[in-house]
Amino acid sequence: MSNTVLFAILLLAPLIGFLFNGLRWKSHNAYLAGTVATVAAGISFLCSVVLVSKLFGEGAVPAVSAKFYEWMAIGGFNVTAGFVIDHISAIMVLVVTGVGTLIHLFSIGYMSHDERPSKYFAYLNLFLFNMLLLILGENLLLMFVGWEGVGLCSYLLIGFWFSDSEKAAAGMKAFITNRIGDAGFLLGIFTIFFLFGTVNFQEIIGRVSGVPDLTWTGPVTLACLFLFIGATGKSAQIPLYVWLPDAMAGPTPVSALIHAATMVTAGVYMICRLNPLFLMAPNVLNVIAIIGAATAVMAATIGLTQWDIKKVLAYSTVSQLGYMFLACGVGAFGAAMFHLMTHAFFKALMFLGSGSVIHAMEGEQDIRKMGHLKKYLPITHATFFIGWVAIIGMPPFAGFFSKDEILWKAFTSPHGHILLWLAGVIGAVCTAFYMTRLMALTFWGKSRVPESVHPHESPPSMSIPLIILAVLSVVGGWIGIPHALGAILPGHPGNWLEHWLHGVILEPAAHGAHPSATLELALMGVSVSLAALSALLAYNFYVTNPERPAQFVSKIRGLYELVYNKYFVDEFYFARIINPLIDASKGMWAYIDVNFIDKTTYAVSDVVRGMGSAAKSFQNGNLQQYAMYIALGVAVTMFLILR
């Protein structure tokens, strides 16, 4: 099959799935709806595998692409509906369609008792379609189409159980917060278009000059800054991260797909896509690195205190996304893509695992009411366990390789700094602690499950995706084994990922001596052992001596309250921005519209009325008279003209 046909099937399969399920949205048949949706996602996955395979082996091409039609053409602004798979989008499209298919499959069991499964699967397919537009679009505008499209699906899915006012509000919050980012994205598109005369990725990259823009207000810096604002919205970074924890109101597989594995990484993907441009804006890179590191640490600390299983995972996601931005900010775009991929595996796994737990606990999400679930949920426990080892960065699990690469680059890159590395390590220590805490409270220790609840393991359609994701969480990191480690391992495995991304992802120009392999191994040892110690401490806290956490918390009550309440950021936004805006709007309406403009108008009309008694009839509502006035006016005018 030709590339065009494959691209068409790849994109249209989820759209057709959406239409199929959307048109029979009233149906209660979760199995039919879920099967159709899963098959649609699976077809997309197969098409992407076939397309990506053309980048390999004999006769490999750097990219495969297809153009469908000219979307918009005005003046010099031409946008084609064209799609491309190159070495960067290949990783993303495989992750999205692959993990996406697994999550679709998982959803069949999870949503089997829901009232409107067809609607759910329709939205899920629509999301996949938009995500594919975002990933594969050959230009910034198509990416933006997908970007807003996934935001819309996120809105619909977070508020899926809309009868609950809070869930509907969470959806709205997500959409609006994302819109702030999107406004920045739009400005970024404009800056780029008027700078390069195109919005096509390849052409932009071809026209990037080799001279870094060292100012704060130069066009390249501004373009990158605007685009990064867009990324902070979609990828939940400071200051726009507040929507993601609330987004957990949606069904759990949605949290796995949209709010962990795929959509929220779009900001990282966009920056990597434009990496040669961002490299020319070192000031923006610094901003990105600082925001990323700050987000990584802040969200990890909040994760230490939360009781809702999904909230812990949500803050963990925000924190891990911070790592990816930290990587981008130090110019290690390859490491960012690497962590994006491994994170998609283990975080999707953990979210689906939490879904399995919630399913088993009949909707309970509070980890204080769990404990010792490993007895009832052996598969969920085993797979979650692998996810846990992966996220806390223990070798040879996936998270170790990608996180370590980020920390190493933060330390050695010309854009890096020891403080950025330190922040990364602190984040890693916190991650190991809260993840162990989550493991311990959920699966280990004594059971605190209420007697009315009888946990049970999930059906195979739910455990199979867990198992596949668990395998990926183990082996996923092996494509990027660092050279320092590869050199001492048997068989000397190379860094395949670095090779794959060579040429499409540029490295910042290094200066000074080449950092030594010994240093790399030493730093690796430091971060791994600190994380391991932290995990042991958490185990001690929550399994061996379960009374300790409360004692410890009582000693630092103030600090604990601050962190537990998420640093009062939401409260701050409401008190300082949202409520004042609403009050100001009410005030404006009352004073400007009702009092000032209208009263002025009345005053003017009173003056006019006072000018002659004949004008009294002005307000009697008699239309014949108005018609007469108009006629009279026209007659007088005619007379004036013709006099």
Place this chain on the structure above:
Amino acid sequence: MLLSLITFLPLVFALLICLVPKDSWIRPVALVLALVEFAVSLYLFKVFDPAAPGVQLIERMAWVPEAGITYFMAIDGISFWLVLLTTLLTPIAILGSWTSIDNRIKGFHAAVFVLQTSMIGSFLAMDAILFYVFFELSLVPMYFMVGIWGGTRRIYATMKFFIYTMAGSLMMLLAIIYLMFTARDTLGMMTASLLDLYTLKIPFVAGSFLNPQTLLFFAFSLAFAIKVPMFPVHTWLPDAHVEAPTPGSVILAGVMLKMGSYGFLRFVLPLFPEAAEYYAWVFLFLGVVGIIYGALVAMIQPDIKKLVAYSSVSHMGYVMIGLFAMNMYGVTGSVYQMLNHGVSTGALFLLVGMIYERTHSREISKYGGLAKAMPIYTILFIIVTMSSIAVPMTNGFIGEFMILMGTFEASRPFAIAAVTGVVLGAVYMLWMVKRVFFGPEGELVKDEHHPLHDLSVRELVVMAPLIVLIFWMGLFPNHFLNYSKASIANFVENRDNYRLVLDAPATSEKSAATFDVKSDSVAKAGQ
């Protein structure tokens, strides 16, 4: 004769409606007639040449030769879609009011057709006085529509509407007359034809207010700004909308507001190029204020219809900044946004009307949980909401994107300020959607004595064309833009020396000789 046919056919229909003997026949007859008019207007696709940059299908004859007033009708890529929008929205409005208008239906439908003639006429008239006549004529049926079939405060609303717009248009009439006299003094003949008025060089002094071009510019601008409406002369609009019956709102928002923005494009910018350039910042500023102010005030409205009305202020603010960006992107976006606003705000008013018919309330706080009671209605409402807040793949995105891009090219600070509207638009619409459709069921929704029925087949038929257009215009904007491109490019590139008919001789003597033999001698007599 096609343009005259399209313009005056509805007037004939209005008379026909008066002859219908039985009240029960009026609605079907009116609908069929409106569809006939729509079909006739579709014939434009066959004869209109999208590649021609100037006006075409010219119809011209003397009307008041003593004053150089002509009956001059022509169409270009800018008015093309506005005419079609008018002929499309009229049958939709008639079908949409099938059950909501229940008294004096004969008069109502006659008024709709008279209104249609006046709106189409103002988009096609290329003579200033002829335009003025159509422009003013539109007030009369709208006045009746709100005043007779409107809500409880209809008299107040109609008075406000009438006085505001009359005040504006009187200024414009004076300005037109002044222009005609200027033409007599400089061209040697009195004329109201835009063909000649465009050739006038009206003295302009930068920095001073009291010079002819600046004064004329503001006189025209005031008239059109009230119609658009721009901040701060917008306050008639929310009142008129709230009191107007649904079809009145649809036509008022869908088409009549565009007469204002179209007026800027047809009269203000090409007639007074220096003043427009010099004072562009005033309109960019007021446009941006309108976008933000309209959105913020819409946000806190307790009444759905008033919210939509204020959203019009915000949307039309976009149209204005696009026009005053005065580049290809901005103007194209504005022309597109005029159509978008017609489609999506028209659709919103129809939807609000449908729920009002069921519950007789538009109070947001009395709703909630409507999504469960009326799922199809909810789906349509959310689609239209997405179009209104310019989500990609809907029509709204293309217009808003182009406008913001044009504004960005013209002035970055204004573009950055205007971009906040992208966020605020989502805020006021989604907050309303959340309160009306989601959450627990409100008092009107769970009222057991009046269970809510989802949309009827008729209501679906009313919405279908608009929903199709929302996606069609969003996915294939080129299908629409290709008809306007040449005219807009001609306007943008030759703004200082704009001509309606490109291949016509540029000098006034010759053009007068070609088109207007009579006025020459008469002008001399006039002197």
